[in-house]
Amino acid sequence: MKKSVIMIISTLALVAIIVIGLLFQRAEVYNVTIYVEQVVCTKIRIGDEYYDTFYNERSRRYLIENPEEPGEEAPLIFMYMLTIDVIYELHPIDATTQSVTFSVDANNSFATIEENTGRIVFYKPGIVTFTITADDNSNQSAKLKIRTKSVDA
Amino acid sequence: MNDIKTLVIMQLKDKLDLGFIKDKAQMIRKIIFFILRFLIVAAIAYALFFVSSFLRIFHNSPFIPTSIMTMILTIILVISTFACTTDLIKSLYMAEDNQVLVTYPISANRIFMSKIIVFYFYEIYKNFTFTLPIFVAYGLISPVNWFFYIWVFLSFFLVSMIPVVIGVVISLPGFFVGKFFSRYRILRIMFFIAVLSGFIYLLVCLILLIPSEINVLNYWGPIKVLLSDVTMFFQTYFKPVYYIILMVIGKYDVSMKYTYLNLDVWLVLICLIGILIALFMSAYFVARFLFIRMTSVSFEYEKRFKVKALLNRRLPAFASFILKELRLIFRSGQFTTNFITTYVSIPLFILLINQIFDSMDLYPNGQFAVQAFNILIIMLPLLASNSVVATMYSKEGRTAYMKRTKPVVIVFPLLAKLLPNIILSVASLIISLYIFNAYMHYVLINMVLLAFALIFIQVGHILFCALLDLMNPQNEQYATAGEQVNNPNETKATIFGFTVSFLIALITLGFLVEEQFMPNQSFNYAFLKILLIGFCFFGVALYMFIEKIKAYYYDRVS
Numbered sequence: 001m002k003k004s005v006i007m008i009i010s011t012l013a014l015v016a017i018i019v020i021g022l023l024f025q026r027a028e029v030y031n032v033t034i035y036v037e038q039v040v041c042t043k044i045r046i047g048d049e050y051y052d053t054f055y056n057e058r059s060r061r062y063l064i065e066n067p068e069e070p071g072e073e074a075p076l077i078f079m080y081m082l083t084i085d086v087i088y089e090l091h092p093i094d095a096t097t098q099s100v101t102f103s104v105d106a107n108n109s110f111a112t113i114e115e116n117t118g119r120i121v122f123y124k125p126g127i128v129t130f131t132i133t134a135d136d137n138s139n140q141s142a143k144l145k146i147r148t149k150s151v152d153a
Numbered sequence: 154m155n156d157i158k159t160l161v162i163m164q165l166k167d168k169l170d171l172g173f174i175k176d177k178a179q180m181i182r183k184i185i186f187f188i189l190r191f192l193i194v195a196a197i198a199y200a201l202f203f204v205s206s207f208l209r210i211f212h213n214s215p216f217i218p219t220s221i222m223t224m225i226l227t228i229i230l231v232i233s234t235f236a237c238t239t240d241l242i243k244s245l246y247m248a249e250d251n252q253v254l255v256t257y258p259i260s261a262n263r264i265f266m267s268k269i270i271v272f273y274f275y276e277i278y279k280n281f282t283f284t285l286p287i288f289v290a291y292g293l294i295s296p297v298n299w300f301f302y303i304w305v306f307l308s309f310f311l312v313s314m315i316p317v318v319i320g321v322v323i324s325l326p327g328f329f330v331g332k333f334f335s336r337y338r339i340l341r342i343m344f345f346i347a348v349l350s351g352f353i354y355l356l357v358c359l360i361l362l363i364p365s366e367i368n369v370l371n372y373w374g375p376i377k378v379l380l381s382d383v384t385m386f387f388q389t390y391f392k393p394v395y396y397i398i399l400m401v402i403g404k405y406d407v408s409m410k411y412t413y414l415n416l417d418v419w420l421v422l423i424c425l426i427g428i429l430i431a432l433f434m435s436a437y438f439v440a441r442f443l444f445i446r447m448t449s450v451s452f453e454y455e456k457r458f459k460v461k462a463l464l465n466r467r468l469p470a471f472a473s474f475i476l477k478e479l480r481l482i483f484r485s486g487q488f489t490t491n492f493i494t495t496y497v498s499i500p501l502f503i504l505l506i507n508q509i510f511d512s513m514d515l516y517p518n519g520q521f522a523v524q525a526f527n528i529l530i531i532m533l534p535l536l537a538s539n540s541v542v543a544t545m546y547s548k549e550g551r552t553a554y555m556k557r558t559k560p561v562v563i564v565f566p567l568l569a570k571l572l573p574n575i576i577l578s579v580a581s582l583i584i585s586l587y588i589f590n591a592y593m594h595y596v597l598i599n600m601v602l603l604a605f606a607l608i609f610i611q612v613g614h615i616l617f618c619a620l621l622d623l624m625n626p627q628n629e630q631y632a633t634a635g636e637q638v639n640n641p642n643e644t645k646a647t648i649f650g651f652t653v654s655f656l657i658a659l660i661t662l663g664f665l666v667e668e669q670f671m672p673n674q675s676f677n678y679a680f681l682k683i684l685l686i687g688f689c690f691f692g693v694a695l696y697m698f699i700e701k702i703k704a705y706y707y708d709r710v711s
Binding site: 005006009012013016017020021023024025026043045046047048050079081082083085087088089090092093094095098102116117118119 | 212213214215216218219220267373374375378385388395402405406407408409459494503510513514516518519520522523526529530533534537538647660
């Protein structure tokens, strides 16, 4: 069988699944809202490197884990415009609203965070705590503390 | 160098249609088509990246990670390497043109090099039409350096070498494995059956994993986590490919921008060049030795048949022709490809489609649409694959005329040629309908009616395709140009197959929808009417087939 025929049949199948699914599927009424019960900060990403985080019961904050000493905080080496992506999960995983808002104390002069994307930029070395808040009025949030230090320090 | 260039162009013509080079208008058309194709692939890739960014598929983040490119390149490289290796084994050591090429006033080393260069050019062509547009699309959505848009084109001349060089290396053991299997045919068949069965079993298991209730909204969270984990798996376990990505796109630095001002990028480039040269040189000296040996003393590797004395058994005329056809089928690998892509894949595809639809809660009209769609999906590949039948008599080349000299009814050899296709396609059709009914739950009599209707249509279409070949034979074309024939009968058979498939699916839909308003809703009449249509179609095809045989074989000869 020619490749073009296989392509046509595959495309046809995909289109049919979508069209039949859209036109003939019985509508389901979603009247139950599943609220977020927990916001978990799982990792941070710098460039292509991923760093695990852990929850510190005492400070009630997520901290960056030292890979050589699990359970211990690892400071990040400061560079001007050090950019970090926050990676999080919402529990339960089928929560109705999946979006969150990122925030940081506006008066801090060390770092900023993009409200929608969670991208952090450090301008000075220091300790900053960021908050991830679920958008579904569940009042669930998580705090992530990041410590950066310059190489000389 | 000119001799290698000539050899490369000569061999490249077999892989790519280079006829446009001489014609300016055709060349411009080709270039425009190439650019359009590049832009379309890039646009589709960009749209997919944009959607995944908008939906925050990877790590709940709008930023597309490098790991996605690692995954894409890994898959492309694995497929390319596999294709390159199998083609290189055939082209380097088993190609029939080797015996002709060695007669040219050029050293065997250069012939060997020219063959590898041909593969390299073909790989570049494939990458520039598919892989490169994806990279450009990624560049457009990611914070890449301006240098990326120049470097990505240059770096792909190097990346294209990877599957070719690995292919040359693997082709050596691959050749000996192939030789081993060709010597022990039983082992080859057993190995093939084992691999095929394993593959089918794996596919069926995967298809049955589809959840009984598909609700993307409910499963969106786990799906996103799974997709992120899959890309991370590729980044973690396929480090060499990640390093190649690093070399092509640049290092994703601490300010989240891709940069080439990093030692890692250039270190990877130097290492890649070094590894490719080392691999190629080591493979070159061994493979070249084998290549020269194969081209000069190829008879040493040819199959040594053990001549067994067999008692000449007299068989009925029709059985003799069937036996001959079966022997031809088992000697040729082409039938196997058609067999897998069509007859094995249809039941699997029907299982997949029905498993997906089964997870949807559909209204009755939706159920009928699904059933008609099932008929379409069964008939479309079956009838489209019958285009092979429209070439069968012509492919016999000049030997086809020997049929006229045989003292038998001409229908025997003509029908014997069609019989393997008829039997296998009918078996595939019955298995597909069995799977279809496992989801649709019709009573047995309805399924029997439908099965006979579809069998009549399939056999009728096979006869029609054979008829096309009888009426417009291409024997001379195949006798002179081998397999590379643009056969008009094939195109006609495919178009007719598409038309019949769509018509029968629409008619089935109409009859089923109409039948639901009947008092008993047994659907007997609907399936009976489909059977009647199938029977009429078969009757007309059979009548025309017999009439044309009379006209083309008996009347013309007399």
